[in-house]
Amino acid sequence: MRQSNLVDVAELDTSLRVHIVYATDQNFLRKNLYGGITKAWLRDEVARMVVKANQQLKAKYPFYTLLILDAARPMRVQQQMWKSVVGTKNSIYVSNPARGGGLHNYGAAVDVTILDENGKPLPMGTEYDYFGNEAHIDNEAQLVATGKITAVERTNRLLLRDTMRKAGFRTIRSEWWHFNAFSRAYAVENLPLIH
Template sequence: MMRTRGPAAARRALTALAVTGAALTAPAVAAPPAARAASGPKAPGEFVALRSADPTILHDIRYTTAHNFVGEPIDGYRRPVCILTRPTAQALRKAQRTLLRKGYSLKVYDCYRPQRAVDHFVRWAEDLSDERMKKEFYPHVDKSRLFADGYIAEKSGHSRGSTVDLTIVPLPARKTRPYVPGEPLVPCHAPRSERFPDDSVDMGTGFDCFDTLSHTDDPRIQGAQRTNRRLLKETLARFGFVNLPEEWWHFTHKPELFPDTYFDFPVSRRSLTRS
């Protein structure tokens, strides 16, 4: 079973995380008119930065970096900020409060995803010669099968603003090293001690692992790994989140505010400004 931290440790962790989050949410200096015009389309008023709803939730926005299945920063990810519809962010705040009492924190990998980022994924998937990240993210899947097997699609629920990819981190969170482009890769389903270091609990695979082992209830996942997946799924379910069975990290808050709209504003705090 998973070890539970006491309330005092959780309060200390909450205080430290809140201080860090407050520093990261300092108001930005207003951009001149030309810069604002170049920033692209704006988010509707129903979208917020997750840190404004809960500054204690950890962020590891992978698509602003080269540590993802493409191997480079993804189009539309201008800043490592998590943007979501307000009800989704508020529901995550409630889930976070539940986990903090047990000595854990949520950590988000991806939140709102612009359509231009999805288009980037599609272009990459169609280029069968680019397999630079295969060894880590899809070692057992032929790249020509990514569309047919459902790993890549032309539309994503993330673009509607109520879907989030996330995990659980034991507190106090450990500092992990950054990914170095070109470093040797290890399969995402390898034992946790061998995979790229992540401060999360062991979920049996890494994030964005294109493998059936990533299916939330895959019977090969047992012991502490299965317990960790259940903790994430059951905690989020209490607050209206529905898990995608093929990805232990993928959850959508229901009902969605924009069930039929796929947005394309950039992932940036400027997208949330109204001027």
């Protein structure tokens, strides 16, 4: 990944925690898709945004830290993911590689959550990689009202979003954990794909 001009974000901030889910079988495909890629590789500017977010979080909550679940993703992995969901209701959760993939494929997106003082993820209402409305951020008040997520889980999501947005990240509607550093148009025009 260094050959793609990516940096290991944990080298910039050793308080960050990293557990790359696609380097394990604990993901929606139930297999290791990344092989030996176990570090959080990102474009330098994006990595510095993650560090800024973590520092801002720690300034407010000293015992909390960000946990990175996914970062740069090779296009070959994106193709495997897409193949598994194409033609299903879950295809809305995976970027089509024929259309240039997603921001992960440019090293410009990160999936994160927050760890508490005991190293446990704060409850967010769903597991990471959950395909369903409960993971969406655009109807959280309704999710709380109908008992799909709790008020505490919504508060935790709001903390995560506020932390990441203040560092310059953008959200997407369907995944509480996903944050883009740039627009897709900017990435396609200015950044090389990761193969």
